[in-house]
Amino acid sequence: MVQEPQDRRVVLETDVQPERIDRALARALPDVSRSRLQDLIRTGQVRRDGVVVSDLSLKVGAGAVLDVMIPAPVDATPVAERLDLVIVHEDDDLIVIDKPAGLVVHPAPGHDAGTLVNGLIAHCGESLSGIGGVRRPGIVHRLDKDTSGLLVVAKNDLAHKGLTAQFADHGRSGPLERAYLALTWGAPEPRMGTIDVNLARSQRNREKIAVVRPDEGRIAITHYLVEEILDAGTEVALVRCRLETGRTHQIRVHLSHRGHPLLGDSVYGNAFKTKAARLGEAARAKLGVLGRQALHAALLGFEHPRTGETLRFESPIPPDMADLITALRTKAPV
Template structure:
């Protein structure tokens, strides 16, 4: 197949055309497009065909199994992406602090922070729109909460969210600085497999989207984004048979990249317990444990990561605010089981 314009945009918002060559002649229309457009799933392509967004030789084809011929000109017109307008939803929120400028919440594991693909509802943003109501004076002219940092869906812990433009700008500047010149602090508790050889260390390794799986992040050598994680051992767990089973670490971020702690810890050979994305190779370790720890580990269905400390300068009055969150029950139970090992 000859590609006439296949520098594919990340936004998926432009038309492109393909000309069928001999190698693809006789194949299904959806299969041909899927083979050359990795950014779109086969199901998504089939949906676009059925919606009349694909033409062959200028004629709309709405049947995915249509067989193409050599020389056919295929055109796919991607509809403009629609920006969702999050609505308030009555979702319980654990509020740690709130005033007219900002709100600090203790997010439970399982709650997505911001609406996005596959999660347009049921997010923390939906919950805050409902909770804050008219106290949201507007971020960028829209009454919405200002998200200045995020934690993964299955990570629990503290988040600060702006309610005004002034607060949003002030908080965003602090998080962009990562505490280098101000009081911003973020500390995470992590339960990891194994025991690092030292008591503390620093991981300095660039991160980028994995070429093998675009849903995952990977350490890269020559590109990606600068990422630094500082870790300190707080407790080690083991016995005579397995002296270095697991450890409780405190991790502090000098940068804030997607999945940073999870990828960095896996990179040094100590992935988080429960992390199926970056620690799946350690699943067999749980099967060698005795009860009840075996059941605790196998029943822990998220990465063992908790954002337990958050400190920052209030963007309106300049005071330093400091918050700590206790371990949620699932994390506390797993930690207790490891301590008894």
């Protein structure tokens, strides 16, 4: 079914105070993101009292009649590809995916096909609305290519706006909850604590994230709990991490900064590769099969952007990590 352009009319109430036109429209049209409305204003799709408006800072007040023409969404640039997606939950507004390790979330240089976005476009089809004017899934947060686990994606502007606000708030005033399971070289001390150090793109290697001074970069906070010591000889630990912020590579960098990088992390734990020789034969073999950082997004909770219902999902540890854990436990003390 081809979607048609929409004409939306807003008549401001008589008791409203003058405010920027984009703010007034965002309040009156909650299902359309403010950034989308700003694009429509810039491109001449909004009229005030019959006159085209292009100035975002224009103040509108009581009784103003605003007409918004929302063009039909165009097809997304990424092509639709049929992928075997593990769908944990889906409704008209959003979809929760249990992402396998190795799957890239969004097309990027070197990964222009076979991504989660390609698969979602094929799966959702016409149910996708024009997020930003393009029919595509709204990526609210991401997982690294080699991190497995739970990911929520918006299917329309309303969901994208609501979910983005929750992730920006980091769960301070709502039910947003994210927890990861990681295997680390050594066990952080104390066994339960918080890592609070700022992060920024490395100046030496733009593909890496680095710890920076408190007055630089972005605030990054990780709460952790050592759940189990898995190998007495090398002291490999199973650590649960709860994110208070969600920065790129946050858990990997924070734990490496504390001297406990993730098993299999070739970017932040390369200096610990020789420790693998101290593992038992079975554990060494399973670590080789893993071939990635041992990190899994095991829990995701949030408020449904339309219904207000609290949704909470859990994902079991995937087989590659589970097999490694089993092999590591064979050397754990009785």
